[in-house]
Amino acid sequence: MKSRLIVNPNLCTGCRTCELACSFTHSVAGKPGLSRIYPLDGGFKDLFVPVVCLQCEDPACARSCLVDAITRNPETGAMELDEEKCVRCMACVSACPFGCSLFDRVNNLVVKCDLCGGDPACAHFCPTKALEYKPIVPKALKSAG
Amino acid sequence: MVNITINGKLVQAYEGEMLLTAIRRENIDIPALCHHEAVEPYGACRLCMVEITKDEWDGWKNHVTSCLYPVEEGLIVNTHTPTVMELRKTILDLFLAGSPHSTVIRKLAAEYGVTKTSYEEVPDGTDCILCGLCTRVCDKMGFSAISAINRGHGKEIAPPLNEPPPDCVGCLSCAYICPTNYIKFTDDGKTRKIWGRKFKLLHCKKTGQPTITEEFAQYLIKNRQIPEDYFKVNDLSHRMELALKMGEITQWGREE
Numbered sequence: 001m002k003s004r005l006i007v008n009p010n011l012c013t014g015c016r017t018c019e020l021a022c023s024f025t026h027s028v029a030g031k032p033g034l035s036r037i038y039p040l041d042g043g044f045k046d047l048f049v050p051v052v053c054l055q056c057e058d059p060a061c062a063r064s065c066l067v068d069a070i071t072r073n074p075e076t077g078a079m080e081l082d083e084e085k086c087v088r089c090m091a092c093v094s095a096c097p098f099g100c101s102l103f104d105r106v107n108n109l110v111v112k113c114d115l116c117g118g119d120p121a122c123a124h125f126c127p128t129k130a131l132e133y134k135p136i137v138p139k140a141l142k143s144a145g
Numbered sequence: 146m147v148n149i150t151i152n153g154k155l156v157q158a159y160e161g162e163m164l165l166t167a168i169r170r171e172n173i174d175i176p177a178l179c180h181h182e183a184v185e186p187y188g189a190c191r192l193c194m195v196e197i198t199k200d201e202w203d204g205w206k207n208h209v210t211s212c213l214y215p216v217e218e219g220l221i222v223n224t225h226t227p228t229v230m231e232l233r234k235t236i237l238d239l240f241l242a243g244s245p246h247s248t249v250i251r252k253l254a255a256e257y258g259v260t261k262t263s264y265e266e267v268p269d270g271t272d273c274i275l276c277g278l279c280t281r282v283c284d285k286m287g288f289s290a291i292s293a294i295n296r297g298h299g300k301e302i303a304p305p306l307n308e309p310p311p312d313c314v315g316c317l318s319c320a321y322i323c324p325t326n327y328i329k330f331t332d333d334g335k336t337r338k339i340w341g342r343k344f345k346l347l348h349c350k351k352t353g354q355p356t357i358t359e360e361f362a363q364y365l366i367k368n369r370q371i372p373e374d375y376f377k378v379n380d381l382s383h384r385m386e387l388a389l390k391m392g393e394i395t396q397w398g399r400e401e
Contacts, residue, residue: 009395038384042392049388049395063369066286067183084182087282089316091365094347094356097375099383 002077003135005113005120007050011130014039014048018122018131025121026111034104036113037122037131050131052122053100053113055079061092061101061112070112078115086110149220164211165193168224175224176233176253177212178324179276184285186212189276190240190324192253194232196223208232230257238262240274247272249325272327275300279319279328287368288312291319291340309342315358349379 019035026033042049059079062070069085070092072078081092081101088110092101101112113120115133123133146157149164151171158167163186168175179189188210195211198204198221208229211222223229237254242264244250250272254260279302280292290313294303304310315337320328330339334355337344344358356362362376378386 007391009391038388040384040388042395043389044392044396047392047395049391051384051388051391060371060375064365064371066369067282069183082182087181087183087286087318088321089286089318089361090357091316091361093380094362095365095369095371095375096380097372097383098387099380099385102380 003118003133004077005052005055005115005123006132006134006136007052008130008132009042009047009049011128012039012048012050013128013130014041015127017125017127018050021121021125025116028104028107028109031107033107033109034102034111036100036102036111050122051098051100053079054098055113055115060095060097064091064095066091073114073117076115076118078117079112080114081110081112083109147216147218147220149216149218149222151222152224158216160216162216164195164197164209164214164216164220164222167216168195168211168222173224175211178249178253178274179278180212181278181282181322183322184278184281187277187281188213190274191236192233194229194236196226196229197221198223233257234259239264242270243267244270244272244274244325246270247274247325247327250274271301272325273302274325275302276324277302278322278324282318282322286316286318288314288316288364290314304340304342310340313340313342314361314364315339315342315344316361347376349382350377351382351385352379354379354381 016039018037022035022037023032037050037052039048039050055078062079067085067087069082070079073080093103093110104111120133123131147160149156149158151168156171165177165180175193177193179187191210193211194208196206196208198206199219234257237257237259240250241254241259241262245266283289283291290310291302291304293300295301317330320330335346337346337358344360346355347357347359347362348355356379365371366373
């Protein structure tokens with residue numbers, strides 16, 4: 001079974017280590033890139049929600065991309081953006097209903113979470129395990145043994 | 146996989162891909178102005194010229210544009226031989242005569258030792274090198290708002306009849322892709338102007354930040370089946386909404 005990036009807002013302290021890990025992992029020519037993950041205020045006391053690309057089944061970003069730069073990686077299941085193909089039309093940035101296609105103004109790049117090619121750095125660095133990268137085992141299967 | 150030799154190094158390339166892609170994957174820097182991964186190769190600028198040969202060619206060599214030459218088994222490629230450098234130098238010399246004021250061309254030509262053209266400069270030479278990247282990307286995206294008009298010396302890129310193009314949506318892809326930054330546009334956060342046409346920008350309902358043009362959003366809604374609601378707010382507000390929704394769901398779990 002494919003692994004998923006599992007977000008558990010109950011454990012998130014809003015320390016933003018994931019942002020740092022993401023920025024440095026996706027650095028461009030020595031400059032830190034724009035983070036693809038944001039722990040945002042969840043609207044309740046002491047609740048932070050790490051907002052990251054949900055890797056939708058029928059993603060609006062890929063549908064809106066007119067040059068087919070966003071494709072699914074069959075190994076990780078992540079929607080990956082080909083920077084070489086991207087023409088910066090901002091269609092995906094506006095079309096994503098979760099706002100997880102971002103424009104990096106510093107490096108002039110459109111970026112989105114690619115699950116680091118199957119080994120997400122944010123999950124590695126999360127001190128409270130609010131972010132985990134593991135296969136989801138449905139409850140029914142778990143109880144069956 | 147296909148085995149080829151690039152500058153004496155044996156490398157593997159995917160079947161059907163062009164030589165330029167294989168060369169660039171090896172981090173060998175060869176110039177190309179008319180190439181972009183989003184569109185089909187075109188071979189307009191001729192700068193990606195390389196020398197190719199094969200063992201069975203008995204010492205015969207050929208010079209080809211690598212962006213248009215598919216990889217072949219046993220191909221021996223040399224990217225920086227004296228002849229290739231001389232070819233590129235001549236091409237840049239000609240470019241410099243046609244676009245004497247282009248900073249991109251001047252910089253590239255200086256790298257190859259050409260600081261002044263040996264030909265006669267075109268008196269009203271523009272920065273446009275007629276590589277066709279803008280028209281190709283416009284075609285690929287499905288708008289076809291601009292095209293090359295006239296022939297010979299009078300050839301230029303323009304919208305139909307030199308009037309504001311009705312099919313343009315103001316996505317600015319042509320301006321981004323232009324290798325010499327010839328395509329000009331203005332964007333003041335409220336309206337965007339390109340090819341002589343004005344576009345109204347959509348604004349986020351919450352933050353007031355500009356997003357894309359109304360025409361582009363309408364095109365995506367109609368042709369790519371994106372729901373209209375998605376364009377009401379910008380990416381930051383979308384993230385905030387998602388965080389609040391997920392926060393709400395998490396709160397249900399806490400109460401239980």
